[in-house]
Amino acid sequence: MRLNNKAKTILGIDPGSTTVGYGVLCYGNGETKPKAIGYGYIDLKGNSDKGDKLLQLYNDLKALFKKYKPDSIAIESLYFFKNVKTFVPVMQSKGVILFSAAESKIKTYEYTPLQVKQTISGYGKASKSLIQKLIQKYLDINSTIKPDDASDALAIALCHANHLVQKDEKKLN
Numbered sequence: 001m002r003l004n005n006k007a008k009t010i011l012g013i014d015p016g017s018t019t020v021g022y023g024v025l026c027y028g029n030g031e032t033k034p035k036a037i038g039y040g041y042i043d044l045k046g047n048s049d050k051g052d053k054l055l056q057l058y059n060d061l062k063a064l065f066k067k068y069k070p071d072s073i074a075i076e077s078l079y080f081f082k083n084v085k086t087f088v089p090v091m092q093s094k095g096v097i098l099f100s101a102a103e104s105k106i107k108t109y110e111y112t113p114l115q116v117k118q119t120i121s122g123y124g125k126a127s128k129s130l131i132q133k134l135i136q137k138y139l140d141i142n143s144t145i146k147p148d149d150a151s152d153a154l155a156i157a158l159c160h161a162n163h164l165v166q167k168d169e170k171k172l173n
Contacts, residue, residue: 008164009037011070011106012157013097014149015078017089018045020057020097021149024068025139025157027164034161036139038068039150050089054096061100073101074160076152077110111159116152119159131155 007029014021020042027034042060047053075097078090101108111119118124120131120138132151135141135158145151 008071009068010034010157010160010164011064011068011073012153012155012160013073013075014152014156015076015090015094015097016044016149017086017093019043019147019149020060020093021147021151021153022064023150023154023157024064024070025154025161027161033138034158036141036154039145039154041147041149044093050092054092057093057096058100061097062104065100065104065106070106072160072164073097073106073108074156075108075110076116076156077112109160109163111156111163116155116159119162120155128152 008027010025010027012023012025022038022040022042023036024038025034026037042057044053044056047056075094078087078094098108114124117126117131120126120134128148128151132145132148132155135151135154136145138158139154145154
């Protein structure tokens with residue numbers, strides 16, 4: 001992966017109804033590969049009121065934006081959902097994420113799970129555990145990334161970094 005010289009920060013987000021994973025990568029600045037500069041999750045389980053839960057998500061996202069100053073946000077695109085009961089709450093969370101990004105003038109990019117898995121492993125149906133191992137190895141993270149939502153968010157961010165690098169390379173040719 002050939003990186004441009006200008007450092008950029010990507011915030012990857014894995015939306016959820018009770019847990020929203022995030023992963024932050026910095027790339028460019030003469031480095032040969034992206035570097036993880038933060039990851040974790042926003043825990044929304046403490047709020048039983050839907051409105052308070054979404055407000056907490058909004059406030060926590062604004063704090064992440066202030067801390068990491070992302071140039072772009074990569075978020076998982078929800079194209080298929082197994083559990084109809086959690087579909088609406090996840091979409092509400094995603095709406096807050098997109099609104100917060102737009103309000104902060106941060107460009108968002110969406111990737112399907114298939115695109116993320118294909119980019120990370122070369123196989124669109126790779127297991128979650130394989131993707132996590134590849135993320136840990138590629139980003140030189142020595143401990144297990146917990147929860148899975150944080151690992152998923154790093155994978156989404158890495159997918160976006162790869163797409164940006166490909167775009168930069170096309171400009172050079």
